[in-house]
Amino acid sequence: MRKNFRLIMGKNCISEVLRASPSRIVEVYTSQKSDDALYRELIKKKIRVKEVPKRDLGSLVNSDSHQSYVAAVKERGQPALKDFLVSSRDADKNLVVMLDSIYDPQNLGAILRSCECFGVDLVIYSKNRGTDITPVATKTSAGASELVDIAKVSNLAETIRAFKKEDFWVVCAEAGEESSSLYGFDFPDKTLLVLGSEGKGIQPIISKNADFRVYIPMLGNIDSLNVSQAAAVFLNSYRNN
Numbered sequence: 001m002r003k004n005f006r007l008i009m010g011k012n013c014i015s016e017v018l019r020a021s022p023s024r025i026v027e028v029y030t031s032q033k034s035d036d037a038l039y040r041e042l043i044k045k046k047i048r049v050k051e052v053p054k055r056d057l058g059s060l061v062n063s064d065s066h067q068s069y070v071a072a073v074k075e076r077g078q079p080a081l082k083d084f085l086v087s088s089r090d091a092d093k094n095l096v097v098m099l100d101s102i103y104d105p106q107n108l109g110a111i112l113r114s115c116e117c118f119g120v121d122l123v124i125y126s127k128n129r130g131t132d133i134t135p136v137a138t139k140t141s142a143g144a145s146e147l148v149d150i151a152k153v154s155n156l157a158e159t160i161r162a163f164k165k166e167d168f169w170v171v172c173a174e175a176g177e178e179s180s181s182l183y184g185f186d187f188p189d190k191t192l193l194v195l196g197s198e199g200k201g202i203q204p205i206i207s208k209n210a211d212f213r214v215y216i217p218m219l220g221n222i223d224s225l226n227v228s229q230a231a232a233v234f235l236n237s238y239r240n241n
Helices: 011-020 037-044 054-061 081-088 105-117 135-140 156-165 227-239
Strands: 005-009 025-030 049-051 069-074 094-100 122-126 150-153 169-173 190-196 212-215
Touching (some): 005 011, 011 069, 025 054, 037 049, 054 069, 081 150, 094 105, 094 156, 122 156, 150 156, 156 169
Parallel strands (some): 169 190, 169 212
Antiparallel strands (some): 005 069, 025 069
């Protein structure tokens, strides 16, 4: 696979790219026959389709959850942070999500799906701490990974400082003595929301830059939500602010 291509899998994900940006699809590999609806749509759009054995699809993406479809797609251009920050000066509201140490590709995909659904302007994650956007992540996102703007950075702490210089307020999703309940919390118009892993949470070097620390009160017997579930709750609260 050439460096400027990557693999995605699953009918929904490939259908979303086919709808939004068909020119990005280089080739599709499938174990389905030509009477399948997605197969027919690919041929209609003049996308190259190669029929391969089902076991070969699993080997391509290291997963059996491909729904008989894998596609090679051109990489999307990454938005330049400097350009985003400059353009944000003219916006009344901006919502940016930063992911710290999210290593599970299914969690990443589910978070990206919520980010796209709730109109997040930009998702930021680290090159060094966390999973990349794998075929499993793209499938779990139901194609959202191909729609929402995503920036991969080398240093999360430096990135936070750059956003603070442009009047963004940093909201860390974490529980603690100084944390406020999400219920009743008044989100700033320009919010950089930081989400950490379930196990270790947000790194101290990131947390110390927080303007606010906010937690979701748990009313049942389980003391926490999955990070992707928590992301959806926080994003919904921001939009209902």
